[in-house]
Amino acid sequence: MANHKSALKRARQNEIRRLRNKSLRTRTKNVIKEVRAVSAEGGADAAREKLVRAQSVIDKAAKKGAIHKRTAARKISRLSKLVNKISV
Numbered sequence: 001m002a003n004h005k006s007a008l009k010r011a012r013q014n015e016i017r018r019l020r021n022k023s024l025r026t027r028t029k030n031v032i033k034e035v036r037a038v039s040a041e042g043g044a045d046a047a048r049e050k051l052v053r054a055q056s057v058i059d060k061a062a063k064k065g066a067i068h069k070r071t072a073a074r075k076i077s078r079l080s081k082l083v084n085k086i087s088v
Helices: 005-041 044-063 069-087
Strands: none
Touching: 005 044, 005 069, 044 069
């Protein structure tokens, strides 16, 4: 464990950030699962609504640094492709 005052503060900050990132990543995974589940059922309109929400959540996670911006773009792209395929 850290001994210096600044190292103790850094450890506290890292723990707070770790928990925040974990929360954002978990939320991202859950919205992706929702989109995939709805699209598997074949509900095109519902899937589009879930996709819009998922895009927002994924972009926010990328903006806050919980996931990389290219990872976010890749996830959104794949979900969009999936939803577009069932819409046609």
